[in-house]
Amino acid sequence: MTTALEQLAKSFEPAAIEAAWYPRWESAHYFSPSMDASAPSFAIQLPPPNVTGTLHMGHAFNQTIMDGLTRYHRMRGDNTLWLPGTDHAGIATQIVVERQLAGQGISRHDMGRPAFIEKVWEWKQQSGDTITSQMRRMGASVDWGREYFTMDDKMSGTVTEVFVRLYEQGLIYRGKRLVNWDPLLGTAVSDLEVNSEEEDGHLWHIHYPLAQGEGHLTVATTRPETMLGDVAVMVHPEDERYAHLIGQSVKLPLCDREIPIIADDYVDREFGTGVVKVTPAHDFNDYAVGQRHDLPQIAILTLDAKINDNAPAAYRGMDRFAARKQIVADLEAGGFLAEIKKHKLMVPRCERTGQVIEPMLTDQWFVAMSKTDETGKSITQKALEVVENGEVQFVPGDWVNTYYAWLKNIQDWCISRQLWWGHQIPAWYDDEGNVYVARDEAEASAKAGGRALKRDDDVLDTWFSSALVPFSSLGWPQETPELKAFLPSSVLVTGYDIIFFWVARMIMMTTHFTGKVPFKHVYVHGLVRDGEGKKMSKSEGNVLDPVDLIDGIALEPLLEKRTTGLRRPEKAPQVAAKTQKEFPEGIPAYGVDAVRFTFASLASLGRSINFDQKRCEGYRNFCNKLWNATRFVLMNVEGRDCGLEAGAELDYGFADRWIIGRLQEAEKAVTLALDTFRFDLAAQAIYEFVWNEYCDWYIELAKVSTQHGSEAQQRATRRTLIRVLETILRLTHPIMPFITEELWQVVAPLAGKKEVDSLMVARWPQADESKIDPAATATVDALKALAFAARNLRGEMGLSPAQKVPLFLEGPASLAQFSAYLLPLAKLSEVHVVERLPEDDDAPVAMAGSIRLMLKVEVDKAAEAARLSKDIARTEEGLSKMRAKLEKPGYIDKAPAHLVEKDRAQVAELEDRLGKLQGQLQKLR
Incomplete structure (x- = not known):
């Protein structure tokens, strides 16, 4: 029969373990919720990654957090669901397929819409599982049986239902508004898809002649081509330079038009000349000015960014940047160009194509963000209220200010896109342009009285369908068991960069349609950056x-x-x-576990995570440490009496009681950290307990008690070794699932804890603070101090590890309990406890608290005198600081009595230490 130790490879090889365990978990349906109505529900919605995507560091980071929370709550017995899905990613996906076709010399227009859509579906089937397979590599325990795709029939049906209801409620409308426009894609794009980067540009100063009399106003602009659409120039109402001109007109250079001079406090008097051109059809700020002053809108660009027929004939048909060069040349030739200055400016570019975004007046569909419904509240008000009253809480809490700032200054949401891939808008038009919004064409036809109809070509913004995910993925509008159990979900784990675009909109849509919040907590993590930030x-x-x-x-x-x-x-x-x-x-x-532990250790409540690859190396070593510690424990407990039988005689030594107590503290710390989303603190507590205390100290102490203790003591130590190790594996599993499962399978039976088939569903450790033993902790602390002092003495004396020497301890006879432990810990040949160290011996002496230690070796008197002098200097410095603290005026009267007493005790200890050190130095001399 194969032993537990033989089942375990001699060294930790992560690849084989990862390949073996994930399919076993998945096939056993451990990722599915229990649907036990009596158990608390815990749910997380996976932010649906783009179907075009591959796993990047941000995905890996937040999936580590989500999986850690999911595994933790599953082990707590909660009805746990981590719901996965992927997003159709309208623009990104269409661009990918169009580029593939372009490589074959084909455009989507050559194919026609139905054939192109079919092509996109083919591509999605081929490559759409890339990111989900990578999620499996990371150990993500999502319920794959409930996986959705935002263009699935069920999800698409919900999108249509929501659109129709919002339209019927008067909260969706169609209108001509200014939007971000990508001339290459030929579509509106969201703010999230626009990156504004600083680039080198120019500031052109142009003279606009006054219409009445002589003189001119000089306008500064970074986009001279848009002057063809100017409808006014404006100055600040309090600018004394131009106050007398307000209400007059200027002649628009190169155009046969006069435009008014208006006053608006939007103008920055200190920038440029203090005179600003107003082009409402091609600038967002100017559009707002135009609305305030009831100005006309003159669009001078076609949708592919060429000059249109509203401009002078000389420029019609020219590309916008070619027109810019020609217009500047013509301004200079006409004497209108005052000067050109180099200027740094923020240029908005589409992140998908790199094209410069053009603000463009187009017919689009919008959600009215401020209009009230039958409840007397707007969807924005509802979204504000649920955060203000604490139904939705942000972690860290300061992100709520970002949320408020956006919602309180919100504009109507443009939800239409001029694409083919996506949810086609459920609106039909008759020949007279009347619109019929309906759930399908038959319903639209009925509303139109049988007239011939044409469907709207546009599709919905991807963020529209993503905003519905909290309830659309659970079966709404039907009242499903999943909707009842998992709405609201427990926590949304997301980056701060999409608070506006996704988080707020999910809260809006979910509260409006279900009356519930989509999630109770929003854990906002930073973005993953490189090691240099x-x-x-x-x-x-x-x-x-x-x-x-x-x-x-x-x-x-x-x-x-x-x-x-x-x-x-x-x-x-x-x-x-x-x-x-x-x-x-x-x-x-490094393997998955080391990478996950690295992410967890970096998950502090900050705005960015600087990823240091060297940490992976350290945590791979941590995996090796845990593996080797397990092999040692198996060698010492397998086939031996571990005291698991009822009534077994057990005599726990101070080291056993200490590690059991420390385990309770670690369990409490890790549980609190996970409950408060502090994965960094959870990782720190696990690492310190496993490496520093269990492996580096307790295992070494256990070697002594299992070799020299009584049968009852050996039995208790073996029980403690295996039981604490088994608990460590449960405690660490949410962060490092693979290594812990592999080890638990061989450890749990020996610990009498193999009640289930997988660590995934084993019981989460519960701290029992009654098992914390302060006396045992004090005893181990004293032993550690003695061991450190003896080791330091060896180091200062330059003794090799192979050279074992006697140690003398000056103190009470009770110190003898440490002798057997100090022998291996400090590489000693023997330990003697004496009332007083020999006064005539030159051997090196050190202090551990009030205990004096002597290594019995021949010494170099000069070197030992130098060492003692340094120790005396350090002690004097510490004593001086403590005395100064106590002598500070008012300290003794104002400070808490227990702190004053503690400081006085420290002074007394330092004085005693100093006296003994000075005595040693005097004796040596």
């Missing part, structure tokens, strides 16, 4: 692939990854050099 970006060549950290990657393929796709290819040598310096031999394989 810079944003990870493929264009910058500093991206880390979490799968590369798991499996390892050689230097050459790593270089190829990082230098391919750079926005500025000329940076490739620089990126390569930096990569070679950072990873001279590539990235070694």
